Structure formats: structure tokens, C-alpha cells
Amino acid sequence: MLYRDYEPALCIEAQRKLVADLVVSSPRVSGGDIGEIFLDAEGLAYTGGEGKFCRDLLRLVSARGYTESVVGVADSAFAAALASQVARHRWLMIPRGEDRRFMAGLPPGLLPLCDESKETLRLLGIKTIGAYLDLNLDQIRHKFGVEGERAYNLACGLDQFRPMLPLIEKSFQCILDLGGPMESLTDTIFVMKSLIERLVAELVVAGLCAEEMTVSFFSDDLLFEERPIRLVKPSNHGKFLLEVLRLSLEATPLAREFTAVKLVISRTTPESFEQIDLAVPDHDLDFDQHQIINRSAFAYLLQRMETRLGEGAIVHPVPEDQYFPEMAGKWQPLNLRQSINEPVEDPGSDYALRILDGKGLASGLVLKRFPRPEPALVELYGSNPVSITFDNRWYRVMKVTSAERLSGLWWEEPVRKSYYMAMVKPAGPESNVEMIMLTLNHLNRMWSVEGIYD
Amino acid sequence: MASKANVTALRQHLEQLFPGKWLVGQEQGSSQKLLRTGIGDIDAGIVRGLPRRAISEWSGAASSGKTTLLRSAIAYWCLSGLSVAYIDTFSRLVAADWAFVEQGICGAMPANLAPRKSRHRGRFMAVRVSQRLDATRKGEITRVALRKEACWVAEQLIKSALFDVVVFDLGGSSFVNDRVYARLHRSLERSRTALILLKDTGARSGPEGSNSSWGAHTRASFQWSDSFSTREGIDNSVMIVPSVKADLARDGLGQRVEIGFSANVSNSLFTYPQIPDRRTSKTRPRTKG
Numbered sequence: 068m069l070y071r072d073y074e075p076a077l078c079i080e081a082q083r084k085l086v087a088d089l090v091v092s093s094p095r096v097s098g099g100d101i102g103e104i105f106l107d108a109e110g111l112a113y114t115g116g117e118g119k120f121c122r123d124l125l126r127l128v129s130a131r132g133y134t135e136s137v138v139g140v141a142d143s144a145f146a147a148a149l150a151s152q153v154a155r156h157r158w159l160m161i162p163r164g165e166d167r168r169f170m171a172g173l174p175p176g177l178l179p180l181c182d183e184s185k186e187t188l189r190l191l192g193i194k195t196i197g198a199y200l201d202l203n204l205d206q207i208r209h210k211f212g213v214e215g216e217r218a219y220n221l222a223c224g225l226d227q228f229r230p231m232l233p234l235i236e237k238s239f240q241c242i243l244d245l246g247g248p249m250e251s252l253t254d255t256i257f258v259m260k261s262l263i264e265r266l267v268a269e270l271v272v273a274g275l276c277a278e279e280m281t282v283s284f285f286s287d288d289l290l291f292e293e294r295p296i297r298l299v300k301p302s303n304h305g306k307f308l309l310e311v312l313r314l315s316l317e318a319t320p321l322a323r324e325f326t327a328v329k330l331v332i333s334r335t336t337p338e339s340f341e342q343i344d345l346a347v348p349d350h351d352l353d354f355d356q357h358q359i360i361n362r363s364a365f366a367y368l369l370q371r372m373e374t375r376l377g378e379g380a381i382v383h384p385v386p387e388d389q390y391f392p393e394m395a396g397k398w399q400p401l402n403l404r405q406s407i408n409e410p411v412e413d414p415g416s417d418y419a420l421r422i423l424d425g426k427g428l429a430s431g432l433v434l435k436r437f438p439r440p441e442p443a444l445v446e447l448y449g450s451n452p453v454s455i456t457f458d459n460r461w462y463r464v465m466k467v468t469s470a471e472r473l474s475g476l477w478w479e480e481p482v483r484k485s486y487y488m489a490m491v492k493p494a495g496p497e498s499n500v501e502m503i504m505l506t507l508n509h510l511n512r513m514w515s516v517e518g519i520y521d
Numbered sequence: 522m523a524s525k526a527n528v529t530a531l532r533q534h535l536e537q538l539f540p541g542k543w544l545v546g547q548e549q550g551s552s553q554k555l556l557r558t559g560i561g562d563i564d565a566g567i568v569r570g571l572p573r574r575a576i577s578e579w580s581g582a583a584s585s586g587k588t589t590l591l592r593s594a595i596a597y598w599c600l601s602g603l604s605v606a607y608i609d610t611f612s613r614l615v616a617a618d619w620a621f622v623e624q625g626i627c628g629a630m631p632a633n634l635a636p637r638k639s640r641h642r643g644r645f646m647a648v649r650v651s652q653r654l655d656a657t658r659k660g661e662i663t664r665v666a667l668r669k670e671a672c673w674v675a676e677q678l679i680k681s682a683l684f685d686v687v688v689f690d691l692g693g694s695s696f697v698n699d700r701v702y703a704r705l706h707r708s709l710e711r712s713r714t715a716l717i718l719l720k721d722t723g724a725r726s727g728p729e730g731s732n733s734s735w736g737a738h739t740r741a742s743f744q745w746s747d748s749f750s751t752r753e754g755i756d757n758s759v760m761i762v763p764s765v766k767a768d769l770a771r772d773g774l775g776q777r778v779e780i781g782f783s784a785n786v787s788n789s790l791f792t793y794p795q796i797p798d799r800r801t802s803k804t805r806p807r808t809k810g
Contacts, residue, residue, distance in 0.1 A: 431782075469754055519584040
């Protein structure tokens, strides 16, 4: 059984729904981190007290399927969050004015500090938040900076966060019933243009940008295609959104004609006021301005590529912590949504660059791999290859290196291979020499040519 | 002077009649600039570098050293603050070979590669076309679809004006015909990009491999030299480093040079990879209210 990470988008959506439902308990409700909701619990003395509030709240939340909820009640939001974390029962109420005393006995690991700061506190022998509060604030500022000062204030019960009235969710969608079938791309784009213009006007008024669009096509009320299109960068520019839709339709044409179309801006984000101007003359700009413009231009390029070729269209090479030649690097997709960058195990290349000045860090010649290794028939003299047959040709081995024997990955798919670099000359009077990567798989005793050096 | 004007007028007339075939040399006197490759033998010869707003053609057998030389040039450009895009049409490149190219580290490098340092480093990016098509489209990818997408990618990269150099790896099938040449030329005219077509020729290339293109400004064809050096290990050589013979051509002039490499044996610095942690989580996050 594997533990899988939760999907943040789904969790945020579920939390948003729960926040909307909790309005019946308190008019001021705000979501915090995932799984954390804050309610204003002021003025409950005449409505049954805080105990009844907790019971009603838990009943309501349980009815929505969240049966392991815990309620913490305190003067400040941070203290209430800690109370819910350390509560041994379904709820924990901190008496009025007792936040600081309550938190003083808790471990400092609960404070919003980075791991490094927490480790420093541990080494300093600070075992409780109370001991942290005994430190001088100037010392905290000096050692832990703004983060430490904020943690200090929170531990004192000074939390500025207050639950707010929940925002009304607005949906941006348009449906157009054409009354007849439509198939041509030009006509479809024309229809899309009118839908986008309307939605963009609404987005601009609301100060929002589209992050994701979903376009649905109907044929006589039957939904036959629904296409979510994720934008590499939030935008409320009609021309850009139309271009993205056009590219999507060009890359994957519709399977049939449609009679109605629905366009939904399925995800939005507050508008950024970064300038997008690609036509600025070079000499008027310094490097930083260039960077900003290039980022915008790159966003447009990436969007075009991803719409046509799919996500991860543009990649860049990064080293990975592996010594098999074919696995010692990885093509990592470039994207402007940093949150979805795939983690790569850094082999400490900065250290290697500093120590070795880059010598020997990269391989010798450039290898071009075949789509799949070509099986080869190898004639040996002793243990050294002297001639090879592959790709329906016979090659004499002019020079071959000693084998680089590598094994590992027993926990996934075991690999035991010997790698050779060979200089070969094909049969024929005027043939040029070629450099190839020859491997012997010790698991199945099979020789292969993995690729050629070019 | 008059004869030069006549030649220019004649070239323009021919260009209208045969698009893509007579563009060579028309940029003379314009704002065109050459990108030095850092490889002394190329920069000091008749080629003097690779022109912006024009097509250069690097060809050679599938294994001929052209991509290794090109990687050195790319490392030099990245160190000079220039950005490079590589269209890997058939997704053959290995990431490890290119992982340090932005830092100017390129494994085997020409013995006379010029040193370079710049305040701003350029970027190196790649588009692996066949791999993307495999991932996004069901069924077998036809060669026609692959060619179409690769040409579209090349055009988009040039038009974006983000890259100083675009390398278009055509592999063994030279599918860029005259019309595509003309189209690429028109895109290049509105950019500052230098386009390099990387072509495999010879027995391993496809049936179209012998097609010659007439629109290239500079041509270079490569092959491994019979002379080579080795790096010795404990009981035998651990690396073979052959030289490369290059035939350079520009404006009707030709030159042959031989370029030697200097290389260090890969240090295999990487540690033994971590065994993945597959223990299941014993605690589940609790919902707080």
C-alpha cells in the first residue's frame, strides 16, 4: 500500500465549500491552511455558550463527512489553531486572557519557524514556547529575523488575523446555442471570439485573470467533448485566450460538428499588473527589464507550445543523482507554475563545479540514443569485441575502451551492464569511422548498441 | 558598383522565381552579424562564425562529431549570455550530456576553444518533438506529422525572438524542402536568430538524406578523423577522443580544417542513489475547526 500525497486543488475546493456551509454557525468564516478553518466566536453568551457552539459546529462538519474534526477556542486565531492541534478531546477551550499561559507549556516546534530555526532552538535547550518568550526580543530579531519576531508575537497572543465575511464565488461562463451544426475552424473561432470577449470584460471588471478554461461542445444537447485548457500564465487578454483556443482546436480537431458550445473560466486568480510589452526597443532597457519582457514573451511561447504539444513541451537538462550514463540527467519541463516542478535529486553539482572546475563533469562526446537499443552480434577475441554486426551491417572494431561495469537499482528493475565506447568502421572501401556505445547486459547476456556518439 | 547592383537585382528576381534558393549573400551590407563559435579553427577561417538571420547547415554522417562540436559552441554562447534552443526532432539527446552546458562545461571540447566569461549566462532549452507527440497523441506518429510539428516548432522559436540560436536537428531525413526554407528565411528576417540545421547524411540516414538544400548561408560537413587520442585507465584506455575533419563552405569558397578535442574522463561524482522511502504514513492529517 502506498501513501499518496493529496491533491491541493481538490482540497482547496472542498475547504471552500465547507467554509460556505459554516456561515450558518458564524457570519465571519475564513479558511487558513489546508484543513484549517477559522470562525469568529464572539458574542455566544446569549446563544448557548461556546460549548454549544462547538457541539453544533462538530455536528455540522460531521454531516459533511469530516468526522475527525477538532475545535479549538481561544482569543487569537493562532492560539485556537494550536488548541485544536493539541486537544485530547473533540474540543478544547482556552479561558479568556489565558492564551499566553496555554501556549507557554507547548513545544517550540509548533511555532511557525523554519526547520533551521527550530534546530537552533533545540540546540539552545529551549524546550517550551514559554522559554522562547523568556528570550530578549532584540536577541530574537538578531538571530531569527522577522520570522522569529512574528513567532514571538503570536506566542504572546498578538495575532492580527481575524476571520472575515466569506467572499461570494462568481462563475464566469457562457453558453451559445447555434441552432444548427457548425464544423469549420474559422466559424468556430468566430463563435469563440464573441464568448471570450464577454467573459474577458467580466474578468477585467472583477480584477481577475483566467488560469484555466474549459470548453465544452454539444451536439443536440449531447456533450461529446469537454476540453480543459490550462494556461501557463494567468491572463485576461482576449486575443491571447482566443489564440490559445485556436491552437487547441488546430492541434486536436473536433471529431464531429457541434450545435452548442459552452466556455467556462474554471479557475481564476487576482489580476497582476505586470506589463506585457514585447515591442520595446533593446537599447532603452537594462538587463532586469529585459528579463521581465522575456518572461512575458516566454509565457506566450510556452503557452503556444503546450497547447499544441502538451504540457512539458520545452525542457531543459538537469543533472540527477545517478551514475548510469542514460540516467545521470533528466529533461525537466520548464513551466511558470513553479508549484508543479518535479523534484530532482541534486547530486551536489555546485560542490563538484567548485572543486573540479568542471573537469570531467560532463561526458566526453555527445551521445545520441536510439529509440530502443539495437541488438548486436559481437565477435570476441578473449573478452574484447573485435567485430560487430548490427543494423544489418558488419563493423570492424578499430578501438574499444575497457568496460565500465555498473550495477544497481535492485529495488526497482535491477541493472547489471558493461558499457564500452567503441570506434568502428563499417565494411566497405570508403567508409568513415563511427563511434558507438556498446553495452553488455549481464542479466540476459545480450549485446546491444545503445546509441552513437556524434 | 553598377555590376554589384545588377547582381543584387538579379538575385532578388531569382528569389521571386525560386523562393528559398537564391538567398545566399543577399544580407551583405545589411545589419547582419556573425556569431563566433569560440572554436578557433572555424572562427579564423573563411566562415568566421555563424550568421544571424540566416540558415547555416551542419551535416555529416550520423556519427561524425558535429553535435559534439556544436555543444562546445553552445556552451560558449551560453557563457556569452546568448540563449539557445535545440529542436530534438527524434528525441535522441541524453540529458546528462547537456546538464552543465549553461555553465560552459561540455565534456570533450575543441583544443583551441576560446575562454569566455560573461556577467549574464544564456539559457539552453530543448523541444523533444517525437517524445511529446508520443505522449499526447494516441496511435503511431506518422513521419509527416512529426515533420510538420518540428517545422512548426522551429518557426515558433524563431518568431518568439527569445533565442539567439535555434538548432534544428533533422536527423537522417532531410525534410526541409525549398518552401519550408523560404518560410524559415522569412521568419528569420524578422528576428535576430541564427538557425542551424543539423543533418545526418550517409548510410544510416533515410532515403531523403541525400537531398541537398540551397538556402543555407554557411555549410559545414564533418566526419571523424582516423587519428584519435585515448585516455588511459588502469589496464586499458577508458576513453577514445577522435579528431574531427570539417569542410567549411561559404560564398563559393571552401576550406578544410581538422579540429582536435581535449577531454577529461568523467569523474562519476554522483553518489549511490537513495533507496526510495516507501513506508506508509502512520498518521493521517486531522481536520481542524
